[in-house]
Amino acid sequence: MKxxxxxxxxxxxxxxxxxxLTAGGMALVVFVFATVLMLEEGxxxxxVETGSYDNVVVIRRSAQTEVQSAIDRPQAALxxxxxxxxxxxxxxxxxxxETVVLVNLNKRDSGKPTNVMVRGVAPRGLTLRPQAxxxxxxxxxxxxxxxVAGRNAAERFKGAGIGETLWFGQRExxxxxxxxxGKSGFDSEIWGDSDQLMQAFRRPVYSALLIKLDxxxxxxxxKARLESDQRLTVEAKRETMFYADQSExxxxxxxxxxxxxxxxxxxxxxxxxxxxxxxxxxxxxAEIGTLRALGFRQGSVMAAFMFEAILLGFVGGCGGLFLxxxxxxxxxxxxxxxxxxELAFSFxxxxxxxxxxxxxxxxxxxxxxxxxxxxxxxxxxxxxxxxA
Amino acid sequence: xxxxxxxxVEIRNLAKSYRRGDQIVPVLTxxxxxxxxGDYVALMGPSGSGKSTLxxxxxxxxxxxxxxxxxxxxxxxxxxxxxxxxxRSRNVGFIFQFYNLxxxxxxxxxxxxxxxxxxxxxxxxxxxxxxxxxxVGLSDRMExxxxxxxxxxxxxxxxxxxxxxxxxxxxxxxxxxxLDRVAAEDVxxxxxxxxxxxxxxxIMVTHDPHSAAKARTVQHLDKGELRQA
Ligand SMILES: Nc1ncnc2c1ncn2[C@@H]1O[C@H](COP(=O)(O)OP(=O)(O)OP(=O)(O)O)[C@@H](O)[C@H]1O
Ligand SMILES: [Mg+2]
Numbered sequence: 001m002k003x004x005x006x007x008x009x010x011x012x013x014x015x016x017x018x019x020x021l022t023a024g025g026m027a028l029v030v031f032v033f034a035t036v037l038m039l040e041e042g043x044x045x046x047x048v049e050t051g052s053y054d055n056v057v058v059i060r061r062s063a064q065t066e067v068q069s070a071i072d073r074p075q076a077a078l079x080x081x082x083x084x085x086x087x088x089x090x091x092x093x094x095x096x097x098e099t100v101v102l103v104n105l106n107k108r109d110s111g112k113p114t115n116v117m118v119r120g121v122a123p124r125g126l127t128l129r130p131q132a133x134x135x136x137x138x139x140x141x142x143x144x145x146x147x148v149a150g151r152n153a154a155e156r157f158k159g160a161g162i163g164e165t166l167w168f169g170q171r172e173x174x175x176x177x178x179x180x181x182g183k184s185g186f187d188s189e190i191w192g193d194s195d196q197l198m199q200a201f202r203r204p205v206y207s208a209l210l211i212k213l214d215x216x217x218x219x220x221x222x223k224a225r226l227e228s229d230q231r232l233t234v235e236a237k238r239e240t241m242f243y244a245d246q247s248e249x250x251x252x253x254x255x256x257x258x259x260x261x262x263x264x265x266x267x268x269x270x271x272x273x274x275x276x277x278x279x280x281x282x283x284x285x286a287e288i289g290t291l292r293a294l295g296f297r298q299g300s301v302m303a304a305f306m307f308e309a310i311l312l313g314f315v316g317g318c319g320g321l322f323l324x325x326x327x328x329x330x331x332x333x334x335x336x337x338x339x340x341x342e343l344a345f346s347f348x349x350x351x352x353x354x355x356x357x358x359x360x361x362x363x364x365x366x367x368x369x370x371x372x373x374x375x376x377x378x379x380x381x382x383x384x385x386x387x388a
Numbered sequence: 389x390x391x392x393x394x395x396x397v398e399i400r401n402l403a404k405s406y407r408r409g410d411q412i413v414p415v416l417t418x419x420x421x422x423x424x425x426g427d428y429v430a431l432m433g434p435s436g437s438g439k440s441t442l443x444x445x446x447x448x449x450x451x452x453x454x455x456x457x458x459x460x461x462x463x464x465x466x467x468x469x470x471x472x473x474x475x476r477s478r479n480v481g482f483i484f485q486f487y488n489l490x491x492x493x494x495x496x497x498x499x500x501x502x503x504x505x506x507x508x509x510x511x512x513x514x515x516x517x518x519x520x521x522x523x524v525g526l527s528d529r530m531e532x533x534x535x536x537x538x539x540x541x542x543x544x545x546x547x548x549x550x551x552x553x554x555x556x557x558x559x560x561x562x563x564x565x566x567l568d569r570v571a572a573e574d575v576x577x578x579x580x581x582x583x584x585x586x587x588x589x590x591i592m593v594t595h596d597p598h599s600a601a602k603a604r605t606v607q608h609l610d611k612g613e614l615r616q617a
Binding site for chain 1: 449450469470476477478480482484488497501
C-alpha cells in the first residue's frame with residue numbers, strides 16, 4: 001500500500017466522534033459475540049473439569065444422567081470386581097457407589113426454590129475426586145446425618161452453610177463442611193453418606209458407580225466387558241466425557257442463541273460502518289481525485305479505505321473485548337436441563353476466543369468497508385476533482 | 389525567444405465530447421498543436437470552452453475520443469489505467485486552483501506524497517522535500533498543516549509537490565484563481581522562475597490576461613477549436 005498509514009490514521013482521528021460512535025456500535029456486537037463464546041467455554045470448562053480422565057462412570061444403559069439411573073447391589077458388586085479397578089493403599093478397591101437425588105432448596109437471595117443435586121458418596125468419594133477438597137469444617141462422618149456442601153451451593157442456598165441444617169428426605173441434615181471442587185460442577189452439589197441417603201430416600205439401588213482405573217488406557221477393555229455382560233444393563237463412560245456430554249444441550253443452546261443474536265446485530269454494525277465509510281469517501285472525493293491524479297492507483301485508494309474500515313473494526317473489536325473481559329468476574333447459574341439441577345459457571349476468556357472475536361470484528365469492518373472503498377477507487381478522476 | 393526544440397506535447401486532430409443524459413456534447417472538435425520543451429503556454433478562452441478538458445487530456449487524467457496525443461514521445465491514449473497512473477506519477481506535476489493538499493498531512497508530507505510512488509529511501513525523499521520547500525520559501529513551515537497556511541502558502545506547497553518528481557510537464561488550472569493579487573503575483577513569479585531557470589515546460593489554463601501575459605505562448609480556445617494569439 002502506497003498511501004501512507006498516517007493518512008488513514010489521521011483521517012480517523014480527525015473524525016474521531018464518528019469513528020468512536022461507529023466503533024462503539026461494533027464494540028457492542030463484539031461484546032455479545034465474545035460473551036457467548038466465553039459463556040460456552042466457561043460451561044465446557046466447568047463440566048469437563050468435573051470429571052477425571054482415569055475415572056469411569058457406570059450408569060444404567062439409556063439413562064442419560066445419574067439421577068435417572070439405577071444399579072442394584074448384585075450389579076454393583078459385579079462392576080466393582082473388574083480387574084482393571086485400581087486398589088488403594090489400604091487394599092480397598094477404588095469404587096464409589098453413589099446415589100444421586102434432586103432436592104428442592106431455596107436460594108439465599110431470592111428465596112426461590114431450585115433443584116440441587118445431592119450426591120451420596122462412599123467415604124472414598126473424595127479420594128476418587130482429587131479436585132474436591134474440604135476448605136472449611138470437616139468431611140461428613142459415615143453413618144451420620146451429616147452433609148458437606150460445594151462452595152457454590154453453600155453460598156447460594158439457604159441452610160447450606162457450615163453449622164446450618166437442611167431438611168430433606170424426612171430428616172434434618174447438619175452441614176459440617178464446605179468443599180471446593182476447583183470450579184467444577186461438583187461445586188454446585190451437596191454430598192453426604194451414600195447409605196444414609198439411600199435410607200432416607202428409601203432407595204434400594206444405587207444411581208451410579210464411579211470407578212478409578214489402575215491404568216486409564218484400559219478404559220476400552222472395561223467398557224467393552226461391562227457393556228456386553230448379559231447380567232448387566234449398563235453403560236460406561238469416562239467421567240470427563242460423561243459431564244461434557246451433559247453440557248451439550250445447554251452449550252448448543254447458548255451457542256445457537258448467542259450466534260443468532262450476534263449475526264443479527266452485526267448486520268446493524270456493518271451497515272453503520274458502511275454509512276460511516278460512505279460519508280468518509282464522500283467528504284474526501286476531491287482528495288481521492290488528487291491522489292489518483294498524482295499517480296496513486298485504484299488499488300492503493302481501495303486499500304487505504306479498506307484499511308480504514310478494518311481499523312474501525314479493530315478499534316471496535318478491542319473495545320468489545322475489553323468490555324467482555326470484565327465478564328470473567330461474573331458467575332452465573334442456570335438450570336442444566338439434562339441433569340435438571342442448578343449449575344454455576346463463569347465466563348471464560350481464552351486466547352482462542354479473543355482471536356475469534358477480533359477476527360469477527362475485522363470481518364465486520366471488511367464487509368462494511370468493501371462497497372465504499374470500491375466506490376472510492378472507481379470514481380473517475382475528473383469527476384472526483386470537480387467535487388472540490 | 390522561442391528556440392527550435394523537440395515538441396514535448398504533440399496533439400493532432402484531438403476530439404472530446406461528453407455525454408449528458410442521452411445527448412452528446414462536443415467540447416473539443418479538432419485540436420492540433422505542439423508544445424515545445426521548455427515552453428510556457430497559457431490556455432485562454434471563455435468559460436465552458438474546454439480549457440480544463442484539454443488540460444486534463446494532456447495530463448492523462450481523461451481520455452480523448454479520437455486523435456493523437458503524445459507526451460514526451462509516448463502515446464498516452466494507448467496506456468491502460470495502471471500504466472497511465474504510473475506515467476502521471478513520473479511525468480506530470482499538477483497545480484490546482486484550490487491547491488488540493490491533503491488536510492491531514494503536513495506541508496512536508498504533502499510534498500513527499502508523490503515520492504512515495506518511487507523507490508527512493510526515506511532519507512533521500514526528505515532531502516528532496518527540503519530542497520523543494522526551500523525553493524518555494526517555506527522551509528520554516530514544513531510541519532504546518534494546510535489549515536495553518538494562507539492560500540498563497542498552500543499554493544506554494546502545491547507547487548513544491550508538483551515539481552518534486554521533476555516531471556516532464558507542469559499543468560496548472562487557474563493556479564491564481566483563488567488568490568489575492570499579491571499571492572497571485574507571487575505564484576506567477578514562481579512559475580516564471582521554474583520555466584526560465586529550470587526549463588520546466590508549463591501549461592497553464594487562465595482567465596486572466598495579466599497572468600497569460602507572463603507566458604511565452606498564448607493559445608485561445610473557442611467553440612472547441614484553437615486560435616493562436
Ligand atoms: N465530466 C463532464 N461531463 C459532462 N460535461 C462536461 C464534463 N466536463 C466538462 N463538461 C462540459 O464541457 C464543457 C467544457 O468544460 P471545461 O471544464 O473544459 O471548460 P473550461 O473552459 O475549463 O471552463 P471554465 O473556464 O469555466 O473552467 C462545458 O460545457 C462543461 O459543461
Ligand atoms: Mg476550467
